[in-house]
Amino acid sequence: MRVIDLIRHKRQGGEMTRAQINFLIEGYTSADIPDYQIAALLMAILWRGMTHSEIAALTDAMLRSGRTLDLSDLPSKKVDKHSTGGVGDKTSLIVAPIAAAGDLVVPMISGRGLGHTGGTLDKLESIPGFNVNLSLVDFRRILAKCGCAMIGATEEITPADKKIYALRDVTATVESPALICASIMSKKLAEGIDALVLDVKTGSGAFLKAEKEAVGLAELMVETGRRMGKRVVALISDMDQPLGRAAGNAMEVVESIEILDGGGPADLRELCLELSAWMFYLGERVPSVPEGKRLAADQIISGRAKEKFREIIRLQGGDEAVIDRPERLPKAQHTVDVTSPADGYVQATDCEKLGLACVALGAGRNTKEHAIDPAVGLVFQRKKGDAVRQGDALCTIHYNSPAHLDYARRLIAASFQITGEPAARQPLVRRVIGASGES
Numbered sequence: 370m371r372v373i374d375l376i377r378h379k380r381q382g383g384e385m386t387r388a389q390i391n392f393l394i395e396g397y398t399s400a401d402i403p404d405y406q407i408a409a410l411l412m413a414i415l416w417r418g419m420t421h422s423e424i425a426a427l428t429d430a431m432l433r434s435g436r437t438l439d440l441s442d443l444p445s446k447k448v449d450k451h452s453t454g455g456v457g458d459k460t461s462l463i464v465a466p467i468a469a470a471g472d473l474v475v476p477m478i479s480g481r482g483l484g485h486t487g488g489t490l491d492k493l494e495s496i497p498g499f500n501v502n503l504s505l506v507d508f509r510r511i512l513a514k515c516g517c518a519m520i521g522a523t524e525e526i527t528p529a530d531k532k533i534y535a536l537r538d539v540t541a542t543v544e545s546p547a548l549i550c551a552s553i554m555s556k557k558l559a560e561g562i563d564a565l566v567l568d569v570k571t572g573s574g575a576f577l578k579a580e581k582e583a584v585g586l587a588e589l590m591v592e593t594g595r596r597m598g599k600r601v602v603a604l605i606s607d608m609d610q611p612l613g614r615a616a617g618n619a620m621e622v623v624e625s626i627e628i629l630d631g632g633g634p635a636d637l638r639e640l641c642l643e644l645s646a647w648m649f650y651l652g653e654r655v656p657s658v659p660e661g662k663r664l665a666a667d668q669i670i671s672g673r674a675k676e677k678f679r680e681i682i683r684l685q686g687g688d689e690a691v692i693d694r695p696e697r698l699p700k701a702q703h704t705v706d707v708t709s710p711a712d713g714y715v716q717a718t719d720c721e722k723l724g725l726a727c728v729a730l731g732a733g734r735n736t737k738e739h740a741i742d743p744a745v746g747l748v749f750q751r752k753k754g755d756a757v758r759q760g761d762a763l764c765t766i767h768y769n770s771p772a773h774l775d776y777a778r779r780l781i782a783a784s785f786q787i788t789g790e791p792a793a794r795q796p797l798v799r800r801v802i803g804a805s806g807e808s
């Protein structure tokens with residue numbers, strides 16, 4: 370088998386066999402196949418797509434590129450949640466402690482920033498000392514002790530995703546439903562979970578912008594999970610504007626702590642309660658989703674979720690004092706506002722541009738080797754539907770280097786659409802896929 374023939378076959382729209390997919394994934398994981406050939410293959414997949422059997426084979430090959438966890442010795446249900454990626458989406462940092470505080474086990478394997486979106490691992494690493502590269506032994510030990518641990522794909526677990534994910538990030542090959550499905554589901558199926566809640570984003574800040582595409586991806590992932598014997602639902606949620614008020618690694622940790630403290634922006638709190646409710650329901654802690662929501666809210670009101678986050682940070686080597694003193698997190702040296710050019714209402718935001726502005730400031734990567742700046746980011750002063758006067762701040766940029774400031778400013782200014790009419794509000798959760806199989 371020659372890699373070049375397989376690239377050409379896919380480029381021409383052909384279907385790959387399970388054996389060919391195994392050959393490619395094994396060869397790339399062991400470094401026998403170089404980055405440039407896999408980059409070309411990923412681009413061919415992005416253009417040509419994959420059949421359901423190719424996606425199943427790819428997910429399986431990536432899952433088997435490393436070890437899988439058997440957590441059956443832990444008595445509680447193992448439930449995770451994963452997002453397809455958005456701007457300001459820090460829900461993992463909030464729902465994982467809520468679910469663990471409510472007696473679920475959450476073995477979370479997450480990703481880094483991808484394209485214009487942020488990643489849980491980069492956010493967690495903005496907490497001084499926080500180690501997302503735990504060995505499997507430590508991952509298990511922490512799960513057994515506190516019910517939650519958060520790591521990335523490693524040399525041990527889904528190493529194929531670790532390599533492919535980093536390559537997709539810098540080769541404009543993220544936006545492929547097949548690649549997103551295989552990336553997410555291989556990590557999640559390696560975790561030894563009983564159930565999974567997916568947050569599939571739709572709108573201008575999502576990878577798959579049209580709701581129809583997002584629903585297609587959700588159905589694909591729910592089906593892949595079901596075939597592997599897991600209870601899976603997918604919430605289709607709005608990413609036409611950033612979630613919450615902040616985007617940028619350390620700034621999102623601060624906002625997550627605010628939510629765990631009972632404050633924070635209403636949209637972020639609502640989505641976190643909804644996601645946690647489904648986790649409690651699928652994990653059989655409650656007989657209905659509304660009761661799951663009450664249980665989730667209780668974890669915040671009682672302070673248990675915040676204490677759980679503190680414990681996770683401590684056990685993963687981080688500075689737990691950030692919970693009480695978020696000012697210990699990295700902070701950018703300068704701020705500047707982008708202001709409204711006119712009176713009116715925020716009609717729409719091009720959310721992808723806002724994410725790209727964050728990346729330009731240093732919050733994300735342009736090459737695999739790029740080190741990110743944990744302190745920089747954006748605070749959204751106005752959201753969709755808000756009234757503004759000319760000169761009001763729409764967004765505050767937190768930056769360290771002026772190098773790409775003008776570019777970021779232009780992206781942000783171009784992102785906000787101000788009109789004379791108030792914008793119609795969209796529901797945050799548009800629909801739930803896979804729920805019918807659950808009742």
Ligand code: URA
Nearest residue numbers: 453454480549552553
């Ligand atoms: N999150 C992942 O883990 N993988 C993707 O491809 C997209 C979002």
